[in-house]
Amino acid sequence: MKKHHVSFTVNGDDTDVLCEADQTLLDVLRDELHLTGTKEGCGTGDCGACSVMLNGRLVCACLVLAGELEGQAVETIEGMAHGQELHPLQTKFLEHAALQCGVCTPGILVAAKALLDRNPDPSETEVRYWLAGNLCRCTGYDKIVHAVLDAAAEMRGA
């Protein structure tokens, strides 16, 4: 199959890949760039496990064709911590034990960060609605929601 050359950035780094027409951003991240923090759950846009930021918008990487990435900016879970310093959301997820198997966790962290970037003081209801597209089979959601609210409070200095 003919391959297409695309140039884009991932977490601020210039990136070039040769991709096939049917490869998704999720395929390229995991299989070509070996950034396996972004998970595949459903592959059909239903679970949120593959959530990443594309030009500042939260998207499902399984629904983005890699061939459309030319000149675009992708941010993944690998870009969330600064070196050894975890993002407050990551720290609070650990403190609240807001993960079990962890498959949903990178997508939820990326989605939660997108929420707090636009709304630093969300209500519990707003957190639950925002994360409604991120499915978790393990935690029952309460610990996740409380971790996000706690991280938000810490980031506000409350």
Ligand code: FES
């Ligand atoms: S793997 Fe993309 S939404 Fe489920």
Ligand code: FES
């Ligand atoms: S921790 Fe297992 S799916 Fe969420």
